[in-house]
Amino acid sequence: GEFISFLGPSGCGKTTLLRIIAGLTVPTSGEVRIAGRDVGRDPPYRRNIGLVFQSYALFPHKSVAANVNFGLRHRTSLNPRERSVAIDEALSLVRLQQYRDRKPSELSGGQQQRVALARAVVTRPEVLLLDEPLSNLDAKLREEMRIELKELHRTLGMTFIYVTHDRVEALSMSDRIVVMRDGRVDQIGSPAQVFVEPASIEVARFMGYGNLLPGEVDGTDDGTLQVRIEGVGTVTADAPQGVRDARSVWLLIRNNAITLRPAAAATAGPQGVLHGRIRSILYHGLHIEAHVELGKGTLLRVELTAHQNRHLRQGDEVDVDVLRAGTWLLQRDEE
Structure with a gap:
Protein backbone atom coordinates (compact mmCIF):
# COMPACT_ATOMS: atom_id res chain seq x y z
CA GLY A 1 0.00 0.00 0.00
CA VAL A 203 22.20 11.74 -3.74
CA ALA A 204 23.09 15.03 -2.05
CA ARG A 205 23.41 16.82 -5.37
CA PHE A 206 20.09 15.39 -6.49
CA MET A 207 18.50 16.63 -3.26
CA GLY A 208 19.63 20.22 -3.75
CA TYR A 209 23.00 20.44 -2.03
CA GLY A 210 24.51 22.70 -4.69
CA ASN A 211 27.81 23.37 -2.91
CA LEU A 212 30.41 20.67 -2.29
CA LEU A 213 33.58 21.68 -0.44
CA PRO A 214 36.49 19.47 0.70
CA GLY A 215 37.38 20.11 4.33
CA GLU A 216 39.40 18.96 7.31
CA VAL A 217 37.95 18.46 10.78
CA ASP A 218 39.53 21.00 13.15
CA GLY A 219 37.62 20.08 16.29
CA THR A 220 34.39 18.84 17.84
CA ASP A 221 31.95 20.45 20.22
CA ASP A 222 28.73 18.93 21.59
CA GLY A 223 27.77 16.92 18.51
CA THR A 224 29.12 19.40 15.96
CA LEU A 225 32.31 19.52 13.92
CA GLN A 226 34.45 22.51 13.06
CA VAL A 227 35.29 22.02 9.39
CA ARG A 228 38.19 23.99 7.94
CA ILE A 229 37.99 24.78 4.24
CA GLU A 230 41.51 25.51 2.99
CA GLY A 231 41.94 29.12 1.96
CA VAL A 232 38.33 29.91 2.86
CA GLY A 233 37.61 29.59 6.59
CA THR A 234 35.85 27.39 9.13
CA VAL A 235 32.22 26.26 9.16
CA THR A 236 30.29 24.59 11.99
CA ALA A 237 28.22 21.57 10.94
CA ASP A 238 26.27 18.83 12.70
CA ALA A 239 28.23 15.59 12.94
CA PRO A 240 26.42 12.54 11.52
CA GLN A 241 27.23 9.29 13.30
CA GLY A 242 29.28 7.93 10.41
CA VAL A 243 31.72 10.85 10.17
CA ARG A 244 32.32 11.84 13.80
CA ASP A 245 35.75 10.21 13.79
CA ALA A 246 36.67 11.30 10.27
CA ARG A 247 39.52 13.68 9.54
CA SER A 248 38.70 14.52 5.93
CA VAL A 249 35.11 15.30 4.97
CA TRP A 250 32.94 16.73 2.25
CA LEU A 251 30.95 19.72 3.45
CA LEU A 252 27.64 19.94 1.60
CA ILE A 253 25.73 23.22 1.73
CA ARG A 254 22.30 23.93 0.30
CA ASN A 255 22.05 26.97 -1.96
CA ASN A 256 19.30 28.45 0.23
CA ALA A 257 21.18 27.87 3.52
CA ILE A 258 23.53 30.79 2.91
CA THR A 259 23.00 34.45 3.69
CA LEU A 260 25.08 37.32 2.32
CA ARG A 261 25.74 40.71 3.84
CA PRO A 262 27.99 43.61 2.87
CA ALA A 263 31.35 42.89 4.50
CA ALA A 264 31.24 45.91 6.80
CA ALA A 265 27.79 44.97 8.13
CA ALA A 266 28.51 41.37 9.14
CA THR A 267 29.50 40.18 12.57
CA ALA A 268 30.85 36.73 13.30
CA GLY A 269 28.22 34.45 14.81
CA PRO A 270 28.08 30.89 16.07
CA GLN A 271 27.80 29.54 12.52
CA GLY A 272 31.12 31.10 11.46
CA VAL A 273 31.57 33.72 8.77
CA LEU A 274 33.32 33.25 5.42
CA HIS A 275 34.40 36.06 3.13
CA GLY A 276 34.03 36.44 -0.61
CA ARG A 277 33.18 38.56 -3.61
CA ILE A 278 30.00 38.38 -5.72
CA ARG A 279 31.06 37.28 -9.19
CA SER A 280 27.59 37.31 -10.77
CA ILE A 281 23.88 37.61 -9.97
CA LEU A 282 21.25 35.75 -12.00
CA TYR A 283 17.55 36.62 -11.89
CA HIS A 284 15.15 33.64 -11.70
CA GLY A 285 11.87 35.39 -10.94
CA LEU A 286 10.96 34.16 -7.47
CA HIS A 287 14.57 34.08 -6.38
CA ILE A 288 18.02 35.36 -7.22
CA GLU A 289 21.07 33.15 -7.71
CA ALA A 290 24.38 34.71 -6.68
CA HIS A 291 27.77 33.20 -7.43
CA VAL A 292 30.22 34.09 -4.67
CA GLU A 293 33.93 33.53 -5.11
CA LEU A 294 35.75 32.58 -1.91
CA GLY A 295 39.48 32.07 -1.44
CA LYS A 296 41.48 29.96 -3.91
CA GLY A 297 38.76 30.17 -6.56
CA THR A 298 36.12 28.27 -4.56
CA LEU A 299 32.69 29.24 -5.88
CA LEU A 300 29.47 29.16 -3.85
CA ARG A 301 26.03 29.11 -5.43
CA VAL A 302 23.64 31.08 -3.24
CA GLU A 303 19.85 31.29 -3.57
CA LEU A 304 18.39 34.55 -2.26
CA THR A 305 14.98 36.17 -2.26
CA ALA A 306 14.62 39.48 -4.08
CA HIS A 307 14.33 41.18 -0.67
CA GLN A 308 17.65 39.69 0.48
CA ASN A 309 19.31 40.79 -2.74
CA ARG A 310 18.25 44.41 -2.87
CA HIS A 311 21.48 45.83 -1.36
CA LEU A 312 23.90 43.48 -3.12
CA ARG A 313 25.64 44.08 -6.44
CA GLN A 314 28.07 42.23 -8.66
CA GLY A 315 31.61 42.84 -7.43
CA ASP A 316 30.58 43.50 -3.82
CA GLU A 317 32.73 42.15 -1.00
CA VAL A 318 30.47 40.12 1.28
CA ASP A 319 30.52 38.09 4.46
CA VAL A 320 28.88 34.70 4.13
CA ASP A 321 26.88 33.04 6.93
CA VAL A 322 26.24 29.31 6.53
CA LEU A 323 23.15 28.03 8.36
CA ARG A 324 24.00 24.78 10.13
CA ALA A 325 20.58 23.26 9.38
CA GLY A 326 21.39 23.43 5.67
CA THR A 327 24.66 21.50 5.86
CA TRP A 328 25.58 17.83 5.73
CA LEU A 329 28.87 15.98 6.06
CA LEU A 330 30.13 12.89 4.26
CA GLN A 331 33.42 11.13 4.87
CA ARG A 332 36.10 11.85 2.27
CA ASP A 333 38.90 9.48 1.37
CA GLU A 334 42.13 10.99 2.63
CA GLU A 335 44.58 11.81 -0.12
Whole structure:
Protein backbone atom coordinates (compact mmCIF):
# COMPACT_ATOMS: atom_id res chain seq x y z
CA GLY A 1 0.00 0.00 0.00
CA GLU A 2 3.00 2.37 -0.17
CA PHE A 3 3.68 5.14 -2.65
CA ILE A 4 7.25 4.44 -3.79
CA SER A 5 9.20 6.58 -6.25
CA PHE A 6 12.19 5.54 -8.34
CA LEU A 7 14.19 8.76 -8.59
CA GLY A 8 17.30 9.42 -10.65
CA PRO A 9 18.75 11.00 -13.78
CA SER A 10 18.00 9.80 -17.30
CA GLY A 11 19.61 6.46 -18.10
CA CYS A 12 20.00 5.30 -14.48
CA GLY A 13 17.67 2.29 -14.91
CA LYS A 14 14.39 3.56 -13.44
CA THR A 15 12.19 2.65 -16.39
CA THR A 16 14.05 -0.63 -16.98
CA LEU A 17 13.28 -1.66 -13.40
CA LEU A 18 9.64 -0.67 -13.86
CA ARG A 19 9.44 -2.73 -17.07
CA ILE A 20 10.90 -5.73 -15.24
CA ILE A 21 8.17 -5.45 -12.59
CA ALA A 22 5.57 -5.14 -15.36
CA GLY A 23 6.91 -8.18 -17.22
CA LEU A 24 7.87 -6.19 -20.31
CA THR A 25 11.61 -6.75 -19.82
CA VAL A 26 13.18 -10.05 -18.74
CA PRO A 27 15.73 -9.68 -15.92
CA THR A 28 19.09 -11.45 -16.18
CA SER A 29 18.91 -12.51 -12.52
CA GLY A 30 16.86 -12.13 -9.37
CA GLU A 31 13.16 -12.47 -8.60
CA VAL A 32 10.06 -10.34 -9.02
CA ARG A 33 7.52 -10.81 -6.23
CA ILE A 34 4.10 -9.17 -6.00
CA ALA A 35 2.23 -9.69 -2.72
CA GLY A 36 4.75 -12.41 -1.84
CA ARG A 37 4.16 -14.36 -5.06
CA ASP A 38 6.98 -14.97 -7.55
CA VAL A 39 5.70 -13.59 -10.87
CA GLY A 40 9.02 -13.67 -12.71
CA ARG A 41 7.76 -16.20 -15.27
CA ASP A 42 4.27 -14.74 -15.60
CA PRO A 43 3.34 -12.65 -18.66
CA PRO A 44 2.24 -9.07 -17.98
CA TYR A 45 -1.49 -9.82 -18.18
CA ARG A 46 -1.22 -12.33 -15.32
CA ARG A 47 0.58 -10.02 -12.89
CA ASN A 48 -2.45 -8.00 -11.75
CA ILE A 49 -0.78 -4.66 -12.36
CA GLY A 50 -1.89 -1.35 -13.84
CA LEU A 51 0.47 0.68 -16.01
CA VAL A 52 0.38 4.37 -16.90
CA PHE A 53 2.84 5.51 -19.54
CA GLN A 54 4.47 8.86 -20.20
CA SER A 55 2.37 9.00 -23.37
CA TYR A 56 -1.31 8.58 -22.58
CA ALA A 57 -1.74 5.73 -25.11
CA LEU A 58 -5.48 6.36 -25.51
CA PHE A 59 -7.45 5.06 -28.48
CA PRO A 60 -8.32 8.25 -30.42
CA HIS A 61 -11.42 6.76 -32.07
CA LYS A 62 -12.92 5.51 -28.79
CA SER A 63 -14.82 7.51 -26.19
CA VAL A 64 -13.50 8.05 -22.67
CA ALA A 65 -15.77 5.28 -21.36
CA ALA A 66 -14.66 2.89 -24.11
CA ASN A 67 -10.99 3.57 -23.34
CA VAL A 68 -11.56 2.79 -19.67
CA ASN A 69 -13.60 -0.28 -20.62
CA PHE A 70 -10.75 -1.74 -22.67
CA GLY A 71 -8.97 -3.29 -19.70
CA LEU A 72 -12.20 -4.55 -18.17
CA ARG A 73 -13.19 -6.42 -21.32
CA HIS A 74 -9.88 -8.22 -21.56
CA ARG A 75 -9.04 -8.83 -17.90
CA THR A 76 -12.28 -9.43 -16.03
CA SER A 77 -15.39 -11.58 -16.37
CA LEU A 78 -17.83 -8.78 -15.50
CA ASN A 79 -21.04 -8.53 -17.51
CA PRO A 80 -21.83 -5.31 -19.43
CA ARG A 81 -23.86 -3.80 -16.59
CA GLU A 82 -21.14 -4.49 -14.02
CA ARG A 83 -18.54 -3.04 -16.37
CA SER A 84 -20.59 0.14 -16.76
CA VAL A 85 -20.76 0.55 -12.98
CA ALA A 86 -17.00 -0.03 -12.68
CA ILE A 87 -16.32 2.55 -15.41
CA ASP A 88 -18.47 5.13 -13.63
CA GLU A 89 -16.64 4.46 -10.36
CA ALA A 90 -13.22 4.82 -12.01
CA LEU A 91 -14.21 8.05 -13.77
CA SER A 92 -15.62 9.35 -10.51
CA LEU A 93 -12.25 8.76 -8.83
CA VAL A 94 -10.56 11.05 -11.37
CA ARG A 95 -13.53 13.47 -11.59
CA LEU A 96 -14.34 12.82 -15.25
CA GLN A 97 -17.88 11.40 -15.05
CA GLN A 98 -19.28 14.17 -17.26
CA TYR A 99 -16.73 13.43 -20.01
CA ARG A 100 -17.46 9.72 -20.47
CA ASP A 101 -18.80 10.17 -24.04
CA ARG A 102 -16.07 12.50 -25.32
CA LYS A 103 -13.15 11.53 -27.53
CA PRO A 104 -9.55 12.05 -26.32
CA SER A 105 -9.07 14.88 -28.84
CA GLU A 106 -11.78 16.84 -27.00
CA LEU A 107 -9.87 16.71 -23.71
CA SER A 108 -6.96 18.68 -22.28
CA GLY A 109 -3.63 17.00 -21.54
CA GLY A 110 -4.47 16.74 -17.85
CA GLN A 111 -7.86 15.20 -18.60
CA GLN A 112 -6.30 12.66 -20.97
CA GLN A 113 -3.84 11.68 -18.27
CA ARG A 114 -6.72 11.14 -15.85
CA VAL A 115 -8.44 8.89 -18.40
CA ALA A 116 -5.24 6.83 -18.56
CA LEU A 117 -5.27 6.64 -14.76
CA ALA A 118 -8.92 5.54 -14.69
CA ARG A 119 -8.18 2.83 -17.26
CA ALA A 120 -5.26 1.58 -15.16
CA VAL A 121 -7.14 1.40 -11.83
CA VAL A 122 -10.55 0.21 -13.05
CA THR A 123 -9.44 -3.44 -12.79
CA ARG A 124 -8.31 -2.86 -9.18
CA PRO A 125 -4.71 -4.06 -9.64
CA GLU A 126 -2.44 -4.90 -6.71
CA VAL A 127 0.24 -2.53 -8.01
CA LEU A 128 -0.03 0.61 -10.15
CA LEU A 129 3.11 1.43 -12.16
CA LEU A 130 3.53 5.01 -13.36
CA ASP A 131 6.32 5.85 -15.82
CA GLU A 132 6.90 9.64 -15.67
CA PRO A 133 3.18 10.26 -16.26
CA LEU A 134 3.33 14.03 -15.68
CA SER A 135 6.32 14.91 -17.87
CA ASN A 136 4.17 16.05 -20.82
CA LEU A 137 2.10 18.48 -18.73
CA ASP A 138 2.82 22.14 -18.04
CA ALA A 139 4.04 23.24 -14.61
CA LYS A 140 0.63 24.22 -13.24
CA LEU A 141 -1.03 20.99 -14.38
CA ARG A 142 1.84 18.92 -12.96
CA GLU A 143 1.30 20.53 -9.58
CA GLU A 144 -2.45 19.83 -9.71
CA MET A 145 -1.91 16.23 -10.83
CA ARG A 146 0.58 15.59 -8.00
CA ILE A 147 -2.17 16.44 -5.53
CA GLU A 148 -4.70 14.28 -7.38
CA LEU A 149 -2.34 11.30 -7.56
CA LYS A 150 -1.66 11.45 -3.83
CA GLU A 151 -5.40 11.64 -3.11
CA LEU A 152 -6.04 8.73 -5.49
CA HIS A 153 -3.42 6.64 -3.72
CA ARG A 154 -4.97 7.42 -0.35
CA THR A 155 -8.43 6.46 -1.64
CA LEU A 156 -7.45 3.20 -3.35
CA GLY A 157 -4.87 1.97 -0.83
CA MET A 158 -2.95 0.02 -3.47
CA THR A 159 0.80 0.12 -4.04
CA PHE A 160 1.96 2.90 -6.38
CA ILE A 161 5.42 2.69 -8.00
CA TYR A 162 6.29 5.97 -9.65
CA VAL A 163 9.23 6.73 -11.95
CA THR A 164 10.50 10.31 -12.09
CA HIS A 165 13.62 12.44 -12.48
CA ASP A 166 11.90 15.32 -10.63
CA ARG A 167 12.83 15.41 -6.95
CA VAL A 168 9.86 17.68 -6.12
CA GLU A 169 7.46 15.03 -7.44
CA ALA A 170 9.20 12.30 -5.46
CA LEU A 171 9.43 14.31 -2.23
CA SER A 172 5.85 15.57 -2.31
CA MET A 173 4.08 12.28 -3.08
CA SER A 174 6.17 9.37 -1.82
CA ASP A 175 6.17 7.30 1.34
CA ARG A 176 9.62 6.03 0.34
CA ILE A 177 12.09 7.08 -2.34
CA VAL A 178 14.54 4.80 -4.15
CA VAL A 179 17.39 6.96 -5.48
CA MET A 180 19.12 5.30 -8.44
CA ARG A 181 22.35 5.88 -10.37
CA ASP A 182 24.03 3.87 -13.12
CA GLY A 183 21.75 0.87 -12.68
CA ARG A 184 22.23 0.72 -8.91
CA VAL A 185 20.32 1.86 -5.85
CA ASP A 186 22.17 4.61 -3.96
CA GLN A 187 19.69 5.08 -1.12
CA ILE A 188 16.22 4.02 0.04
CA GLY A 189 14.40 6.06 2.64
CA SER A 190 11.55 8.36 3.51
CA PRO A 191 11.49 11.74 1.75
CA ALA A 192 12.80 13.40 4.92
CA GLN A 193 15.65 10.91 5.29
CA VAL A 194 16.79 11.19 1.69
CA PHE A 195 16.45 14.98 1.64
CA VAL A 196 18.11 15.75 4.98
CA GLU A 197 20.55 12.82 5.27
CA PRO A 198 21.80 11.86 1.78
CA ALA A 199 23.97 8.75 1.75
CA SER A 200 26.31 9.86 -1.04
CA ILE A 201 27.52 12.92 -2.91
CA GLU A 202 25.34 12.01 -5.89
CA VAL A 203 22.20 11.74 -3.74
CA ALA A 204 23.09 15.03 -2.05
CA ARG A 205 23.41 16.82 -5.37
CA PHE A 206 20.09 15.39 -6.49
CA MET A 207 18.50 16.63 -3.26
CA GLY A 208 19.63 20.22 -3.75
CA TYR A 209 23.00 20.44 -2.03
CA GLY A 210 24.51 22.70 -4.69
CA ASN A 211 27.81 23.37 -2.91
CA LEU A 212 30.41 20.67 -2.29
CA LEU A 213 33.58 21.68 -0.44
CA PRO A 214 36.49 19.47 0.70
CA GLY A 215 37.38 20.11 4.33
CA GLU A 216 39.40 18.96 7.31
CA VAL A 217 37.95 18.46 10.78
CA ASP A 218 39.53 21.00 13.15
CA GLY A 219 37.62 20.08 16.29
CA THR A 220 34.39 18.84 17.84
CA ASP A 221 31.95 20.45 20.22
CA ASP A 222 28.73 18.93 21.59
CA GLY A 223 27.77 16.92 18.51
CA THR A 224 29.12 19.40 15.96
CA LEU A 225 32.31 19.52 13.92
CA GLN A 226 34.45 22.51 13.06
CA VAL A 227 35.29 22.02 9.39
CA ARG A 228 38.19 23.99 7.94
CA ILE A 229 37.99 24.78 4.24
CA GLU A 230 41.51 25.51 2.99
CA GLY A 231 41.94 29.12 1.96
CA VAL A 232 38.33 29.91 2.86
CA GLY A 233 37.61 29.59 6.59
CA THR A 234 35.85 27.39 9.13
CA VAL A 235 32.22 26.26 9.16
CA THR A 236 30.29 24.59 11.99
CA ALA A 237 28.22 21.57 10.94
CA ASP A 238 26.27 18.83 12.70
CA ALA A 239 28.23 15.59 12.94
CA PRO A 240 26.42 12.54 11.52
CA GLN A 241 27.23 9.29 13.30
CA GLY A 242 29.28 7.93 10.41
CA VAL A 243 31.72 10.85 10.17
CA ARG A 244 32.32 11.84 13.80
CA ASP A 245 35.75 10.21 13.79
CA ALA A 246 36.67 11.30 10.27
CA ARG A 247 39.52 13.68 9.54
CA SER A 248 38.70 14.52 5.93
CA VAL A 249 35.11 15.30 4.97
CA TRP A 250 32.94 16.73 2.25
CA LEU A 251 30.95 19.72 3.45
CA LEU A 252 27.64 19.94 1.60
CA ILE A 253 25.73 23.22 1.73
CA ARG A 254 22.30 23.93 0.30
CA ASN A 255 22.05 26.97 -1.96
CA ASN A 256 19.30 28.45 0.23
CA ALA A 257 21.18 27.87 3.52
CA ILE A 258 23.53 30.79 2.91
CA THR A 259 23.00 34.45 3.69
CA LEU A 260 25.08 37.32 2.32
CA ARG A 261 25.74 40.71 3.84
CA PRO A 262 27.99 43.61 2.87
CA ALA A 263 31.35 42.89 4.50
CA ALA A 264 31.24 45.91 6.80
CA ALA A 265 27.79 44.97 8.13
CA ALA A 266 28.51 41.37 9.14
CA THR A 267 29.50 40.18 12.57
CA ALA A 268 30.85 36.73 13.30
CA GLY A 269 28.22 34.45 14.81
CA PRO A 270 28.08 30.89 16.07
CA GLN A 271 27.80 29.54 12.52
CA GLY A 272 31.12 31.10 11.46
CA VAL A 273 31.57 33.72 8.77
CA LEU A 274 33.32 33.25 5.42
CA HIS A 275 34.40 36.06 3.13
CA GLY A 276 34.03 36.44 -0.61
CA ARG A 277 33.18 38.56 -3.61
CA ILE A 278 30.00 38.38 -5.72
CA ARG A 279 31.06 37.28 -9.19
CA SER A 280 27.59 37.31 -10.77
CA ILE A 281 23.88 37.61 -9.97
CA LEU A 282 21.25 35.75 -12.00
CA TYR A 283 17.55 36.62 -11.89
CA HIS A 284 15.15 33.64 -11.70
CA GLY A 285 11.87 35.39 -10.94
CA LEU A 286 10.96 34.16 -7.47
CA HIS A 287 14.57 34.08 -6.38
CA ILE A 288 18.02 35.36 -7.22
CA GLU A 289 21.07 33.15 -7.71
CA ALA A 290 24.38 34.71 -6.68
CA HIS A 291 27.77 33.20 -7.43
CA VAL A 292 30.22 34.09 -4.67
CA GLU A 293 33.93 33.53 -5.11
CA LEU A 294 35.75 32.58 -1.91
CA GLY A 295 39.48 32.07 -1.44
CA LYS A 296 41.48 29.96 -3.91
CA GLY A 297 38.76 30.17 -6.56
CA THR A 298 36.12 28.27 -4.56
CA LEU A 299 32.69 29.24 -5.88
CA LEU A 300 29.47 29.16 -3.85
CA ARG A 301 26.03 29.11 -5.43
CA VAL A 302 23.64 31.08 -3.24
CA GLU A 303 19.85 31.29 -3.57
CA LEU A 304 18.39 34.55 -2.26
CA THR A 305 14.98 36.17 -2.26
CA ALA A 306 14.62 39.48 -4.08
CA HIS A 307 14.33 41.18 -0.67
CA GLN A 308 17.65 39.69 0.48
CA ASN A 309 19.31 40.79 -2.74
CA ARG A 310 18.25 44.41 -2.87
CA HIS A 311 21.48 45.83 -1.36
CA LEU A 312 23.90 43.48 -3.12
CA ARG A 313 25.64 44.08 -6.44
CA GLN A 314 28.07 42.23 -8.66
CA GLY A 315 31.61 42.84 -7.43
CA ASP A 316 30.58 43.50 -3.82
CA GLU A 317 32.73 42.15 -1.00
CA VAL A 318 30.47 40.12 1.28
CA ASP A 319 30.52 38.09 4.46
CA VAL A 320 28.88 34.70 4.13
CA ASP A 321 26.88 33.04 6.93
CA VAL A 322 26.24 29.31 6.53
CA LEU A 323 23.15 28.03 8.36
CA ARG A 324 24.00 24.78 10.13
CA ALA A 325 20.58 23.26 9.38
CA GLY A 326 21.39 23.43 5.67
CA THR A 327 24.66 21.50 5.86
CA TRP A 328 25.58 17.83 5.73
CA LEU A 329 28.87 15.98 6.06
CA LEU A 330 30.13 12.89 4.26
CA GLN A 331 33.42 11.13 4.87
CA ARG A 332 36.10 11.85 2.27
CA ASP A 333 38.90 9.48 1.37
CA GLU A 334 42.13 10.99 2.63
CA GLU A 335 44.58 11.81 -0.12
